Amino acid sequence: xxxxxxxxxxxxxxxxxxxxxxxxxxxxxxxxxxxxxxxxxxxxxxxxxxxxxxxxxxxxxxxxxxxxxxxxxxxxxxxxxxxxxxxxxxxxxxxxxxxxxxxxxxxxxxx
Numbered sequence: 001x002x003x004x005x006x007x008x009x010x011x012x013x014x015x016x017x018x019x020x021x022x023x024x025x026x027x028x029x030x031x032x033x034x035x036x037x038x039x040x041x042x043x044x045x046x047x048x049x050x051x052x053x054x055x056x057x058x059x060x061x062x063x064x065x066x067x068x069x070x071x072x073x074x075x076x077x078x079x080x081x082x083x084x085x086x087x088x089x090x091x092x093x094x095x096x097x098x099x100x101x102x103x104x105x106x107x108x109x110x111x
Contacts, residue, residue: 047100051075055092064088 036043052075064085073079074089081087
């Protein structure tokens, strides 16, 4: 793939649409910071819902199905896993928790 060649991105032209998109990203980032200050509980509720949905979907892809109420309790750490499927869900929860708590210190590389 040409997109993996060295300096591929540097050779791409900067058109008006791309510049507009970059400007909008900066604008939305500013709005996000304001929203974090004014409504942190809303963002936490959305984050929790996303973690539950991610956990359910990812495990379903792997063939692991657990009732939604059990997933919610496992993600919230309000119960302990009762079987192998629930242990898988708890493990996924722990990995997501590690990523969310340490994202600033996790190196992001192409490797």
